[in-house]
Amino acid sequence: MKRDNKMTVIFLTPALLSFCLVFLYPTIRTLFMSFFYVRTVTDNLGKWEFVGIGNYIKLFSSPMFRQSLVNIFNIWFWGGIAVFLVALVFSVILTSGYKGKSFYRAAIYLPNVVSAVAMATMWIQYAFSSKYGLFHSVFTFLGLEKAAAFQWTSPDNQFFAMTLAYCFGMVGYYVLIFMAGIEKIPVDYFEAARLEGANLFKQFTKITMPLMRGVIKSSIVMWSVTSIAFFIWSMMFSPLDPDVGTITPMVYMYNLVFGRNLTPTDPRLLNAGAGAAVGVLMTLMIIGVFGLVNFLIRDKKLQY
């Protein structure tokens, strides 16, 4: 077929223009804005005040912003390990020929269908409640008084409670991805290994894992993107003002740009420029993770 360049141009131009308009322009503007003091997002350029890296210095000198970085690292690292381990175990079990695979797969995936707002409300009011909560009832039934009295949503424990609830909802998604990855590996490998006398653990470490490199790699990147933008769960756990245990960079940014929810923020505390700086830092974090993952998990010739 003859290639018609003009037609390509005609049909690509709107897509390219919209890409530049809705993606490239805001990205560049955000980067640019992070070096200025800008009170509100819609302030025109004339009102912008150049501060160099002042916004970044301000951010790193704020104990709450530093706390938000600690929180997000813990969610990403410990939460990631937990989610990936549980998801791998589930996907290996579900792909090893048990009956009712699709039922279990659907059941594990179900929390992803429910909106995060509903999920968080359910966890806070029905699972963690120290009076009627599921954990309270189950532990009381089992006679474990100390465990039943555990204060899930108190200032000391709410970070743990929030991360647990979040990770619970994320497992199903990765089970689905890992299952698809495992199912793509030819059955012959496993059959041959079994004939040679390899047990399930050996098969997992010597066949499944090495052949899943690509899948794991992209899953880590996806996990990083979603967890670094951690927001809704924090807002559900402390809807009015962020707490030490629930603050994340995204919530910090939201408060800088839009102000707090109940207490009217002193307008002088609003700083969309510093908010943009948080956005830039979050992007850098994701790029950093991406680079690290690419460095640590090299592509091998054979993978699925």
Place this chain on the structure above:
Amino acid sequence: MKKVKMILMSTLVLITALSPAFATGQQEAANSDSVNLVYWSMWNETEPQAMVLKDAIKDFEKMNPGVKIDVQWNGREIRKTLQPALDAGTKIDIWDEDLERIVKTWQSYALSLDDFYGKAYPSTNGKTFTDTVMGSLQTLLRSFSSDGSLYAVPYQPMVVVVFYNKDHFDKAGITSTPRTWDELLQACSKLQAAGYTPITIDDAYIDLPLGMHLNRMYGNPESVEALVKDKTGNLWDAPEVMQTAKDFEALAPFMSPQVATNKWPAGQQEVATDQVSIYLMNGTWLPNEVMGTTGPDFRWGQFPYPAVTGGVNNNGGTYGAQGFQINKNCENPELAFALLAHLTSGKWDKELAAKTYGAPMDTSMPWPSQIEECRPIFESLDSWIPWSGGLAADTDAFPVIKAEYTRLLAGQITADQFVRNVKSALK
């Protein structure tokens, strides 16, 4: 020929892309013969406030033929969407949100309303609008603005008070509401003896009593702000701070055992379900929020935050309202203000108060029975204290103080530990 084809194709693509813009343009042109006001509302369409406002607006349109009010029900998202829309020149004549927020944030977009306040409207019964609106709210409005003018019309006033269950007080033999901190502790002890859990609060409001207590001690929110912003931690050595901490340490044994874990609305449900007698501090909206649980016959009572030993200002309080603003570029400001007067005084003010079990704006209207004890409290306040009393002035310190205070109130730490922990966290 090819060129013609290309031009035709490009035009087609452009027209397809721009067609929604053309559609809106035509719609606006069709409506140009009537007077249109655009109102961006802070309510969601299904909220009781929105239902009343909708009926009131319909009534206003009936009374003013040819006038059409277009309402956009934004919900609380308006805080984020309003300013970009105003900056982009969107036609918005009226908007509403928290009174303090609108004046402090959007004063430069709003019309000064002093002249309009001086006139009478059909719903004000021959009085001027100024005479209809609570004086304290007008003073507050002027204090929020940079030039002392009135930049908003308040409605749905609210005051922060202590809520209690009258049945529990009766059964525990408490005949008068506590006026001092010691009386509060005595009342709690009587309630406990009668078999009730005396007092509770939620995470969402837990900063209010601490802020109020410190305001009673220091007499003004500025001192509390200085305390929060103190990076040396030295101000926390003051006797006022230790006294405050000791007072709450004494209250801790009476608190609900789940107070540290109370995620809103768990604590207010404790009171609504008859398990706890006092809700330490909340706004006038509390009875409405838990109406689904309590029903309208629950015997609510209210008293002001008690006076504290050694306190210098025991008559201050947190109060406010929602408020409407009119765009300074509005083409029909008289009509817009007439609408606001229609919504916030007379029949519709009464209706809004009744449907939401909230306070009316119009001074001549009765208050719903669930919050009628709030009225004398509101009228007796002699100074205004901001929400959480100035504790929120430093966004870095506030969460730390709140967490330590939660531990103190839950009896997990002592007053000494509270002061020590806060000091070391602020340094």
